[in-house]
Amino acid sequence: MPELLTADRIEEIGSLGVNSPDPAPLIAELVGAVDEGRVADPADTGYALLVAADILEQAGDLADALTLATRAIAEQPDEDAYARSVRGGLLLRLGRSDEGMAELTALRPLLETNPNATYLVDELADAGHAELAMGWLTEALDAILARTRNQQHESEDAQDEAAAMIYGLAQRRHNLREEMGLPHDEYDNLADRLRAASDHALDALDDGPATLLFWPQTEFTALLLRWPTLADSYPATWDEHRAQIERALVDASRMGGADLGVAVGTVADLAAFADSEGSDPTDEETQDEYADSLTGSDLRAWPPGRNDACWCGSGTKYKKCCLPRSRG
Ligand SMILES: [Zn+2]
Numbered sequence: 001m002p003e004l005l006t007a008d009r010i011e012e013i014g015s016l017g018v019n020s021p022d023p024a025p026l027i028a029e030l031v032g033a034v035d036e037g038r039v040a041d042p043a044d045t046g047y048a049l050l051v052a053a054d055i056l057e058q059a060g061d062l063a064d065a066l067t068l069a070t071r072a073i074a075e076q077p078d079e080d081a082y083a084r085s086v087r088g089g090l091l092l093r094l095g096r097s098d099e100g101m102a103e104l105t106a107l108r109p110l111l112e113t114n115p116n117a118t119y120l121v122d123e124l125a126d127a128g129h130a131e132l133a134m135g136w137l138t139e140a141l142d143a144i145l146a147r148t149r150n151q152q153h154e155s156e157d158a159q160d161e162a163a164a165m166i167y168g169l170a171q172r173r174h175n176l177r178e179e180m181g182l183p184h185d186e187y188d189n190l191a192d193r194l195r196a197a198s199d200h201a202l203d204a205l206d207d208g209p210a211t212l213l214f215w216p217q218t219e220f221t222a223l224l225l226r227w228p229t230l231a232d233s234y235p236a237t238w239d240e241h242r243a244q245i246e247r248a249l250v251d252a253s254r255m256g257g258a259d260l261g262v263a264v265g266t267v268a269d270l271a272a273f274a275d276s277e278g279s280d281p282t283d284e285e286t287q288d289e290y291a292d293s294l295t296g297s298d299l300r301a302w303p304p305g306r307n308d309a310c311w312c313g314s315g316t317k318y319k320k321c322c323l324p325r326s327r328g
């Protein structure tokens, strides 16, 4: 049997590739598996190629990174928005401005419909077009705000969605202007008010769990071995566990949640906690109380910076690890 390239291994290669003095074998492993049809889950083909492209990009080989990003688009044409955005950024950095702008401009409408699409703006800003990036954010905000003013009979879902978009765009714009050293304008004040309001809302509610219980990979396995009935309330794989937590946190933040984070559990700790409380460790309430009892280094703030280590402990950058998982 030929060896299959799993999502875990792709991710591991991604973290090994950061500042690796000799990334060639890592690239060869990723691209070789794609060439030979050995990607365990075909849906990860684009992911493997984009990780390889990212390693090349960090090593300064923009031309080869571009080739792989282009191939990622061809391999998975149905979910190509993120790959196209990466390709657009690479083209800009290679000085192929017209093509890069065309690629990113084609994706620009996503800024008004997809709360994750601010990755477009990151590509623009990273390629030295911060001014333009800010213009796109401003115009997306203008458009969504105009739409919500004109459609007062929208469904509650549509209103929630618009509120989430406005929140995300305003915060991204606020941070970008801060990086550019610009003073607060009207939308920055809106961003500050929205952030303050969501902090208050969360304080007042105090019922939604702002901190979610997360099991590192080895603990997740140990948990299900020790209490097999938990298989009913947890997903089958650790990847899905991470993805669920990421999605829950994204949802919480869209609903205005702030001070979000994960509490990192261990099986031995949960057993001891349940013992001391005289409660059942497999009970959901016990696990919530256990999560609330965790402090200090057992708590990790969410979200990390895009280029910071992921909250799940994989060692990979957040933007290459759990951030894209929430889009799946
Ligand atoms: Zn501010």
Ligand SMILES: [Zn+2]
Pocket: 242, 310, 311, 312, 313, 314, 318, 321, 322, 323
């Ligand atoms: Zn992660």
